[in-house]
Amino acid sequence: VQTCALPILLACCQLADGAPSARRLVATRADTPPTIDGKLEDASWQEAAQATGFSVFTNPDQMHPQPTQGRVCFDNDNIYVFLTCHVKDMERFRSRLAQSGTDFDYWKGGVVEIFFDLNHDRKTYQQYLLHANGSSFVALPSDDVLKILNQDFMTSKSVVTEAGYDIEVAIPLAMLHLRPDTAKIWGFN
Numbered sequence: 279v280q281t282c283a284l285p286i287l288l289a290c291c292q293l294a295d296g297a298p299s300a301r302r303l304v305a306t307r308a309d310t311p312p313t314i315d316g317k318l319e320d321a322s323w324q325e326a327a328q329a330t331g332f333s334v335f336t337n338p339d340q341m342h343p344q345p346t347q348g349r350v351c352f353d354n355d356n357i358y359v360f361l362t363c364h365v366k367d368m369e370r371f372r373s374r375l376a377q378s379g380t381d382f383d384y385w386k387g388g389v390v391e392i393f394f395d396l397n398h399d400r401k402t403y404q405q406y407l408l409h410a411n412g413s414s415f416v417a418l419p420s421d422d423v424l425k426i427l428n429q430d431f432m433t434s435k436s437v438v439t440e441a442g443y444d445i446e447v448a449i450p451l452a453m454l455h456l457r458p459d460t461a462k463i464w465g466f467n
């Protein structure tokens with residue numbers, strides 16, 4: 279495994295002492311891309327950079343009681359993200375997930391949000407929302423002229439587990455609109 283071309287991502291997480299902090303996560307190059315099947319069995323995931331210690335969205339000073347672990351790697355075509363999301367009340371989660379069917383319903387079932395701030399300016403970020411039922415939604419900056427690049431170009435897989443759910447996604451680098459002046463350090467949350 280080698281770390282190289284892909285910029286360092288800043289992952290906004292929370293340290294054990296309770297203070298929110300931007301941490302650096304260097305995405306690893308995958309010699310063989312992971313199979314997008316919702317499973318952590320690929321060697322690229324075992325070697326991938328990991329993020330943990332996420333805080334509660336509404337209170338960044340509080341560690342989230344249901345931990346999430348993330349992994350990030352890339353190849354020449356895609357950036358790959360794998361998220362393991364723990365759920366406290368699986369019975370309630372499964373009920374709400376069933377209510378969502380196959381539609382993207384932010385309020386039913388589990389949703390993870392991935393933000394890329396490639397210019398590191400907190401203004402031109404891209405938001406990728408992935409639902410535990412396998413649906414997705416992409417929010418691009420209002421001045422994005424290439425809106426044709428949308429969730430139809432992503433490949434993702436969600437798997438409900440005994441303890442929560444896993445989401446694996448391949449986001450084409452072409453969707454990120456990388457340019458020569460793209461920042462070397464990206465915001466990533």
